[in-house]
Amino acid sequence: MGFGGVGWTIPSNMAKNGHLYSYDNSQNATFPASVNVVGSLTQNGTAVSLSGHTHNYAGSSSAGGQANDSAKLGGATADTAATNNTIAKRTSSGYLFATYLNQSSGAETPTTSSYIMYANSDGYLRKSSLANIKTILGLGSAAYTASTAYAAASHSHATSIATSSGTNQITLAANTKYAITAGGTSYIFTTPSDTNT
Numbered sequence: 001m002g003f004g005g006v007g008w009t010i011p012s013n014m015a016k017n018g019h020l021y022s023y024d025n026s027q028n029a030t031f032p033a034s035v036n037v038v039g040s041l042t043q044n045g046t047a048v049s050l051s052g053h054t055h056n057y058a059g060s061s062s063a064g065g066q067a068n069d070s071a072k073l074g075g076a077t078a079d080t081a082a083t084n085n086t087i088a089k090r091t092s093s094g095y096l097f098a099t100y101l102n103q104s105s106g107a108e109t110p111t112t113s114s115y116i117m118y119a120n121s122d123g124y125l126r127k128s129s130l131a132n133i134k135t136i137l138g139l140g141s142a143a144y145t146a147s148t149a150y151a152a153a154s155h156s157h158a159t160s161i162a163t164s165s166g167t168n169q170i171t172l173a174a175n176t177k178y179a180i181t182a183g184g185t186s187y188i189f190t191t192p193s194d195t196n197t
Helices: 013-017 130-137
Strands: 114-118 125-129 177-182 185-190
Touching: 114 130, 125 130
Parallel strands: none
Antiparallel strands: 114 125, 177 185
16 A cells, blocks of 8 residues: 555556456457567457458459459349340440430430431431431421411412402502412512502
8 A cells, every 4th residue: 555545556457467458347358559460360260361461352263353253243244235134344346235225314405416316227326417417307498497487378468459440450569479370370470669660
């Protein structure tokens, strides 16, 4: 017993029980600092791996080797062909083969200068310009001219036509287009802007 105190303070586990570690009622040992293992370290007779070691991946024959256990991928294997229940793999040319592509995005109205087209000759999807699409569809300029540039199917024209009394005389407005049908043939003419010519 020390002077003025109630008991001795044990300076370390080594002084207390002859070893560095402490342990609890379940015999879980705790070391006060890091442990350097010179030989092997085992747990219930099984060697414990230390830092700096490597593992074989998914049954690979070498450490750090490529995984070869398809169970890690749900049993699926890679295939460059459009084969059911396989993982899509690009060909040596970078092509990807499939059957149907299904996507859930909504309809959009982007401003674009090209579209994706399907080629019947080889089955590939390709980008195509708007000009090329117009050419393929055989569209003339009328196909992409605003509808306001044309008259409706049913329409009328304002004319200044009058029949004078006593004679079969008519008066036509200047600078106006007219159509006359005679003998089943229609003739279209435009009156001059200067009626004196």
